[in-house]
Amino acid sequence: MSTTTAALKVGDTPVSRSYGPITRHELALYCGASGDHNPIHVDSDFAKASGFPDVFTHGMFVMARLGMALNAVFPTAAIREYGVRFASITQVGARITCEGKVTAIEEVNGERRARLELTARDQNNDVKLKGEAVVALPQGDRA
DSSP states (O other): OOHHHHTOOTTOOOEEEEEOOOOHHHHHHHHHHHOOOOGGGTOHHHHHHTTOSSOBOOHHHHHHHHHHHHHHHSOGGGEEEEEEEEOSOOBTTOOEEEEEEEEEEEEETTEEEEEEEEEEEOTTOOEEEEEEEEEEOOSSOOO
16 A cells, blocks of 8 residues: 555545456456356357357456456455445456545544445446445555
8 A cells, every 4th residue: 555545535536447358268267267167158159049149258257357456556455345246247348447436434443444436337338346345544644
C-alpha cells in the first residue's frame, strides 16, 4: 500500500484496471487451472446447441480479474472481505474494465478500513460483476 491509499476518501476510485480481449486460449488454460471443464466454455458446438451464440467466459475468471485489479492496489494481507454477484455472461473477445470506488471509511477494532463498491464491465459498458471489498488502510496520514 502506498501513502495514496492512506489518504483515501469516500468517492475515490483507487481500483481501475482493464484486461483483454479474453481469448479462447485463456479459457482453456482456466479450465485446467480451475478444474471446471464445462463444455459451454470451450466447445462452440455444445454452446450453440445450448442456445448460446458461442462459448463464454467462466464467471469466476472475470471475478479473478477483478481480484487482480484489487490486488494491484492493495496487498493480499490488507484484503478483509471480497465478494461478487454475477450480473451477465461475458463473451470471448470481451475487454473487461474493473473498478473499485470507496463508499465508506470505517474503523474496526482500531484498524482503518475502506469499503469499496466493485464493478467489472465490458467494452459496451455492460456490467458483468458487481461486488464489494473491505480493505485495511495504512495507519499513516488520515485525510
